[in-house]
Amino acid sequence: MTPRRKRLWTLIAVLAGLGLTALFVSKAFEKNLNYFYPPSEVASGKAPSGTPIRVGGMVSKGSVVRAQGSLEVQFVITDFAKDVTVKYTGLLPDLFREGQGIIAHGELKDGIFMADEVLAKHDEKYMPPEIAKTLKRQPDGTPADGSAPAGAVTR
Amino acid sequence: MSAFFAMGGYAGYVWSSYGLAAAILIWNIWSALAAHQVARAAAQRALARSASTGPSAS
Amino acid sequence: MGTWTWFHKLSSPPHCYRIAGQLIPWFAIPAALLIVAGIYGGLVRAPADYQQGDAFRIIYVHAPAAWLSLMCYTVMAVAAAVGLVWRIKLAHALAAATAPIGASFALLCLATGSIWGKPMWGTWWTWDARLTSQLILLFLYLGYQALRSAYDDIGKADRASAVLAIVGVVNVPIIHFSVNWWNSLHQGSTVLRRGGPAMPASMLVPLILCFFGFTFLYAALACVRVRAEVLRRERNAHWLQDLAGRRGRTESAT
Numbered sequence: 001m002t003p004r005r006k007r008l009w010t011l012i013a014v015l016a017g018l019g020l021t022a023l024f025v026s027k028a029f030e031k032n033l034n035y036f037y038p039p040s041e042v043a044s045g046k047a048p049s050g051t052p053i054r055v056g057g058m059v060s061k062g063s064v065v066r067a068q069g070s071l072e073v074q075f076v077i078t079d080f081a082k083d084v085t086v087k088y089t090g091l092l093p094d095l096f097r098e099g100q101g102i103i104a105h106g107e108l109k110d111g112i113f114m115a116d117e118v119l120a121k122h123d124e125k126y127m128p129p130e131i132a133k134t135l136k137r138q139p140d141g142t143p144a145d146g147s148a149p150a151g152a153v154t155r
Numbered sequence: 156m157s158a159f160f161a162m163g164g165y166a167g168y169v170w171s172s173y174g175l176a177a178a179i180l181i182w183n184i185w186s187a188l189a190a191h192q193v194a195r196a197a198a199q200r201a202l203a204r205s206a207s208t209g210p211s212a213s
Numbered sequence: 214m215g216t217w218t219w220f221h222k223l224s225s226p227p228h229c230y231r232i233a234g235q236l237i238p239w240f241a242i243p244a245a246l247l248i249v250a251g252i253y254g255g256l257v258r259a260p261a262d263y264q265q266g267d268a269f270r271i272i273y274v275h276a277p278a279a280w281l282s283l284m285c286y287t288v289m290a291v292a293a294a295v296g297l298v299w300r301i302k303l304a305h306a307l308a309a310a311t312a313p314i315g316a317s318f319a320l321l322c323l324a325t326g327s328i329w330g331k332p333m334w335g336t337w338w339t340w341d342a343r344l345t346s347q348l349i350l351l352f353l354y355l356g357y358q359a360l361r362s363a364y365d366d367i368g369k370a371d372r373a374s375a376v377l378a379i380v381g382v383v384n385v386p387i388i389h390f391s392v393n394w395w396n397s398l399h400q401g402s403t404v405l406r407r408g409g410p411a412m413p414a415s416m417l418v419p420l421i422l423c424f425f426g427f428t429f430l431y432a433a434l435a436c437v438r439v440r441a442e443v444l445r446r447e448r449n450a451h452w453l454q455d456l457a458g459r460r461g462r463t464e465s466a467t
Contacts, residue, residue: 007298011379022383026394034396035341056396093335095264103398119334122264124401125411126272132263159257163267168332172325173256176274179321180248180430183314187437194444201448 036103042113043082049108055084056103056121064098077102084108088115095120224303227452230443233436240433247426251277254419262416271329273420276404277427278322282350283385285315285431289357290382293375302446303439305371308378309361310438314431316354323347334398342391343399346384353381367446 026033036056037047047053057077064075072089075098086104096102101123106115162169255273262269289311296304326344327337338344357374364370392401404410404424410417447453 004298004300011294011298014379015382018380018383022387026387030395033342033391033394035339035398036396038396091335094268094332095334100264117336119336119339119398121398122333122400123411124403124406126262126265126269126403126416127413128260128415129263130260131413162270163261165266165268165332168268168328169270172271172274172328173252175324175328176278176321179278179317183317183430183434186313187434187441190441191437191444194441198444198448198453202453 038079039077039082039084040079042084042108047108052105052107052116054103054105055086055113056101057084058101059096059098061098077104084113085111086113086115086118088118090116090118092118093120095122224301226303226443226447226450229303230440233440233443237433237436240429240436244426244429244433247422247429249426251419251422251424251426254422259416259419265333268329268332269416271325272403273423275322275325275329276420277423278318278325279347280424281427281431282315282319282322282347283388284428285311285318286350286353286378286382286385288435289315290378290385293378296371297375297379302371303443305375306439306442306446307435308375309371310435310442311431312354312357312361312378314434314438316351316358318427319347319351319354323351339398341398342395343388343397346388346391349384350381350388353377353384357381 036054039055039057041047042053042055047055055077057079060076060078060083064073066073070089071091072087073092074085074087076083076085078084086106088104088106096118101121103119103121104113104115105117105119106113108114160166160170252273255270259270261267289308292304292308292311295301296308323344326347330339331337357377360377361370361374364373389402391397392399403412404417404420412420444453
């Protein structure tokens with residue numbers, strides 16, 4: 001084996017080892033790498049209770065209830081399998097609206113998620129307002145290409 | 156025109172992003188040219204030194 | 214046979230220095246045209262987004278910066294590996310030339326992402342997988358630069374920093390796929406997406422122009438910086454005398 005060949009194989013071995021290590025480490029820390037839990041994992045008990053967590057899902061249409069004279073707001077987020085009711089007091093991000101994905105940080109208390117922070121999760125789709133309006137005119141409210149509604153949080 | 160600069164209320168965010176981008180592009184061009192100038196001047200100095208001490212250096 | 218001799222010639226410092234010099238305008242001019250056209254398209258011609266309004270225009274500097282930071286790291290790691298295995302000085306020179314460019318675009322990506330995140334997500338920063346791995350990329354670049362500057366001997370700096378560059382390359386696929394592998398706040402890829410780009414042509418074309426413009430800019434910058442790195446490694450070589458304009462020759466090599 002020439003020294004050059006030896007160096008090449010050493011390099012390949014090092015890269016393979018690194019890749020495997022990265023894979024194992026990411027498997028071990030999967031819980032921390034996931035930024036939020038979808039509502040079904042909260043419902044099935046996969047998400048820890050008694051400690052602050054993040055839940056993410058789509059804000060159900062017509063579920064947003066704002067308290068008069070305060071910043072208190074209550075809404076339901078869904079992953080189209082299970083729902084979680086969220087209560088929050090504070091300013092909401094610009095992208096917060098019904099039908100959009102959001103991520104709330106807080107704790108589950110008596111079946112209601114008491115949030116101390118609400119972030120908007122944007123999806124990867126971009127379009128001009130005119131096209132969005134045309135899509136809205138579809139009777140079932142889903143985009144013409146049959147994909148999930150904008151803002152749906154998918155895995 | 157003023158609507159263009161207002162960026163629908165996001166002027167501060169949009170223009171600071173583009174300002175940063177311009178700064179990074181200019182820094183890249185300036186620092187690359189400067190690195191070449193510095194290396195060139197150093198090489199020339201080394202050459203002048205080796206010329207004064209004789210042609211053995213190369 | 215022809216390509217091999219050409220390649221062999223390129224790997225000789227004087228040829229590399231000359232060819233890199235000749236290539237600069239071929240990269241710099243398209244870069245300038247593409248970036249100006251892309252930014253004009255993105256700021257003026259593209260319609261506002263239906264959700265994000267005009268704030269979405271930050272994507273025209275954010276996404277190409279992100280792409281360049283990843284591409285630069287890949288180029289750097291591959292060049293460092295070639296330099297280590299085949300002992301090619303020029304490969305090390307390319308790796309060293311690429312690092313500061315990549316670092317600056319990693320920083321631009323993080324800064325513009327933060328500026329976009331505040332009005333859209335509602336936060337400047339959060340520790341989700343994409344943001345954290347991109348921050349690690351910036352630290353890898355900075356570590357690479359710091360490691361290089363710790364050595365006086367260029368050869369030693371080349372070999373030590375090459376190991377760091379190669380080790381860090383595992384982070385590149387992690388950054389790209391973090392939004393698919395884990396739940397994250399950051400959205401998935403718009404352009405490189407199953408089912409095609411999720412953007413109409415009026416928004417997509419300026420973005421593609423910016424991607425190519427930034428890439429050409431990298432090539433032009435790398436040419437300039439590679440020449441500087443070659444000079445640093447060849448300080449006493451006799452071919453530099455032609456450069457210095459001795460023996461009555463004018464600057465034919467530049």
